[in-house]
Amino acid sequence: MDTSWMAGGNCATHPPDTFFPSDGVGVEVARRICDGCPVGERCLEYALRNRIDHGVWGGTSERQRRRILKARRDATTPIAV
Numbered sequence: 001m002d003t004s005w006m007a008g009g010n011c012a013t014h015p016p017d018t019f020f021p022s023d024g025v026g027v028e029v030a031r032r033i034c035d036g037c038p039v040g041e042r043c044l045e046y047a048l049r050n051r052i053d054h055g056v057w058g059g060t061s062e063r064q065r066r067r068i069l070k071a072r073r074d075a076t077t078p079i080a081v
């Protein structure tokens with residue numbers, strides 16, 4: 001799997017721990033760094049496809065990614081009639 005795009009992220013110059021915060025304040029700090037990241041969409045998709053539960057990816061928290069995955073599942077689930 002190609003992960004070379006990671007080197008182009010805003011986070012490249014920050015300690016990795018920043019993106020694995022233990023509280024909401026830490027999540028906001030990480031999300032601010034993600035804001036405007038040139039590889040943000042790719043980062044988010046990588047986390048979603050690989051079901052990465054922990055950390056801030058693509059500017060999203062763990063909870064936000066769970067919601068996105070649920071919305072995608074709901075959108076692709078056929079409605080029983």
Ligand code: SF4
Nearest residue numbers: 009011034037043058
């Ligand atoms: S979106 Fe955030 S975590 Fe992802 S590469 Fe960019 S700065 Fe790093």
